[in-house]
Amino acid sequence: VSAGMVHDLVVADDGAVSFTFHLTREDPATLARDARKAVQAVTGVAAVKINVVDPGAKLESGAAGRTGPSAPPGAVPPPPTPEAMPHLGRVLAVSSGKGGVGKSTVSANLAAALALQGHRVGVMDADVYGPNIPRMFGRDAKPEVIGGKIQPLEAYGVKLMSLGFIVERDAPAIWRGPIIMKIIGQFLRDVAWGQLDYLVVDLPPGTGDAQLSLVQTIHLDGVLIVTTPQEMAVGDSLRGAKMFERVGVRVLGVAENMSYYVCPHCGERSEVFLAGGGGRLAAELGVPLLGQIPLQAGMPQLADAGRPIVVAAPDSPAGAALRDLAGAVVATLGRAVPLNTLAR
CATH class of the missing domain: 3.40.50.300 (P-loop containing nucleotide triphosphate hydrolases)
Incomplete structure (x- = not known):
């Protein structure tokens, strides 16, 4: 939470917890699993739903949408364009x-x-x-x-x-x-x-x-x-x-x-x-x-x-x-x- 990775936190009356977890390409993939375990260990939590997103990829797709048609959900992003370094x-x-x-x-x-x-x-x-x-x-x-x-x-x-x-x-x-x-x-x-x-x-x-x-x-x-x-x-x-x-x-x-x-x-x-x-x-x-x-x-x-x-x-x-x-x-x-x- 202090790192700004948890967003849209919702705690329902029945003990269901949901939130969006920001995970970049450089972050270890195990962080999302560790976050789930930490929430499940809290007394009164009955279910945990995590929506994992890459904020960097979201920005890239937004920029692509402004210059051309948006990619369909689940599409593989194009590889980076190689630079010329004269x-x-x-x-x-x-x-x-x-x-x-x-x-x-x-x-x-x-x-x-x-x-x-x-x-x-x-x-x-x-x-x-x-x-x-x-x-x-x-x-x-x-x-x-x-x-x-x-x-x-x-x-x-x-x-x-x-x-x-x-x-x-x-x-x-x-x-x-x-x-x-x-x-x-x-x-x-x-x-x-x-x-x-x-x-x-x-x-x-x-x-x-x-x-x-x-x-x-x-x-x-x-x-x-x-x-x-x-x-x-x-x-x-x-x-x-x-x-x-x-x-x-x-x-x-x-x-x-x-x-x-x-x-x-x-x-x-x-x-x-x-x-x-x-x-x-x-x-x-x-x-x-x-x-x-x-x-x-x-x-x-x-x-x-x-x-x-x-x-x-x-x-x-x-x-x-x-x-x-x-x-x-x-x-x-x-x-x-x-x-x-x-x-x-």
């Missing part, structure tokens, strides 16, 4: 259908390679469940807040923002969709990115709340799908790519990680896994295979040390492949294709 430059999401395919490794090295080319680059770590960007760039400080804006950290000429900078390393992320959407919105709007040429968004694996929140918040210029050659990874990546196509986001192409292994002693190339999975995925999607990154000894150690291989060993097989991938991404983004409108 100061972020070209916004590129990096996605995969499953974990463990090297998506964050590709994101970090792609961003570092773009910065080495002279571009103004930022990386937004949207993998709220397993933020790895801080480790891959060797930064773990808490970001400052100046003038109400979060100041991104920086490494190798790349501006960085990650939940890993804010929460403790061992803190589990047990969050539902509205909280994830709020975090993504804050990382886009409340971080002092400055003027960027490219913003690389490292997404969690799969097709969940983070992906949907991102495409509903900002216009994406494209998504890069990362897979490994195995059919199991390819199948999951296909489903992820189809999700982006369905919501009108352009799939730029496919990057096949762990494609092969080059012996550091003799230079012989070996196909460790099944060959051609990335190419088959690209062909099925009708997009180019933008790069094939080999397995390379010492690359995991460099990642754990916070040194992207395009910086630490740019002429190594993996370093060269990732630099070529960055060039291919820039070239593909530069083509005149209507963005975020392909499925609308």
Whole structure:
């Protein structure tokens, strides 16, 4: 009551109690149940009727009614309209259908390679469940807040923002969709990115709340799908790519990680896994295979040390492949294709 959530309270002579309960999307759904139990525990109460409403949704529907026909009762509200944020430059999401395919490794090295080319680059770590960007760039400080804006950290000429900078390393992320959407919105709007040429968004694996929140918040210029050659990874990546196509986001192409292994002693190339999975995925999607990154000894150690291989060993097989991938991404983004409108 003191929070202003209870309205239109009526207590009948027969002990029946009814009231309207204001519950927003950010409030726990259990509040309404707790309110019912509290009222039922009052002596003399015979029945409780609660009408739960979202005051924010009521305002939105009222505004829609002034500009067009009102939606029928029970209709699903339309998704938020994504914003254009020109100061972020070209916004590129990096996605995969499953974990463990090297998506964050590709994101970090792609961003570092773009910065080495002279571009103004930022990386937004949207993998709220397993933020790895801080480790891959060797930064773990808490970001400052100046003038109400979060100041991104920086490494190798790349501006960085990650939940890993804010929460403790061992803190589990047990969050539902509205909280994830709020975090993504804050990382886009409340971080002092400055003027960027490219913003690389490292997404969690799969097709969940983070992906949907991102495409509903900002216009994406494209998504890069990362897979490994195995059919199991390819199948999951296909489903992820189809999700982006369905919501009108352009799939730029496919990057096949762990494609092969080059012996550091003799230079012989070996196909460790099944060959051609990335190419088959690209062909099925009708997009180019933008790069094939080999397995390379010492690359995991460099990642754990916070040194992207395009910086630490740019002429190594993996370093060269990732630099070529960055060039291919820039070239593909530069083509005149209507963005975020392909499925609308």
